[in-house]
Amino acid sequence: MSLVRAMTSSNQIVLDAELSSSLKSADLVLIGDADDVLVQQVCKVSLERGLCPVWAEQFCYTRQLTVRNVGATTEVSPDLPLFIRNQRETSGEVSKFVRGELFAQRWSTTALMTSPVINRPTTSGITDYPPRHLMKRLHSSRLVDHELLLEEHYSSAQIPDPSRYEGEELSVGPANGDKSHTATRYRSRMPDGWIFQQVLVVGDRAWVRRETADKAQHIRETSIEVAKALDLNFCVIHWRKSMVSSEVKLARVSGRPTAAVVGDQLGLVSSALVDLLMS
Secondary structure, three states, rough: OOOEEEEEOOHHHHHHHHHHHHOOOEEEEEEEOOOOOOHHHHHHHHHHEEEEEEEEEHHHHHHHHOOEEEEEEEEOOOOOOEEEOOOOOOOEEEEEEEEHHHHHHHHHHHHHHHOOOOOOOOOOOOOOOOOHHHHHHHHHOOOHHHEOOOOOOEEOOOOOOOOOOEEEEEOOOOOOOOOOEEEEEEOOOOOOOOOEEEEEEEEEEEEEEEEOOHHHHHHHHHHHHHHHHHHOOOEEEHHHHHHHOOOOEEEEEOOOOHHHHHHHHHHHHHHHHHHHHHO
């Protein structure tokens, strides 16, 4: 099988026609920039397995999607396994308008797709899952045991004990330098004898980076539970872990792992992504 690329070109009519034809024989669709290492590796694994991937630019691909009512059901065409990655945005008011239309089109179509979608758009965005928003969602719900979460406080006033908390200034209003439009997020500092650990999650599989010999299975299982609670099928969970006990605290969740974060586990993760797409 061969790879079909569909990226923006000057002859958009010809490009759209080629993509439309290619999608008829495609096994999966990859959305991402040409220099995205993770997409490159997923494409390589797909080809090695005899699959036919279509690597498309988001504008090109979205124009090919159609939603139609069939009796009492709604169908999306083409409905193919889809891996969505961040793409560089263009500037200008026209592009801003087009991006809004693109978001609405892709959000509705991917929500209705029955095929697996990795990085399915959410109501908070089409190209990102802000880590702070994900943590606030966990804190404001009962999706996971709150004993797993770091203590957090949001305040416009200084918390008097900086030895217990680390602060991060947040913008909550116009970016005009007006201090009345800022607040601070305070989180518990990491105690002595604790370390950071990252866990990559793909569906029901997880890998611990810089894995310690003990309690690794516990962290993997808990990370998968956190990812499912947030409806993420590809993410990285950042933990603070005690070196002398099994205690862990959830520090951060990133819904868009980069190739740098995946690191030397790129082959394992890419293979698992293809498994998930073709499941």
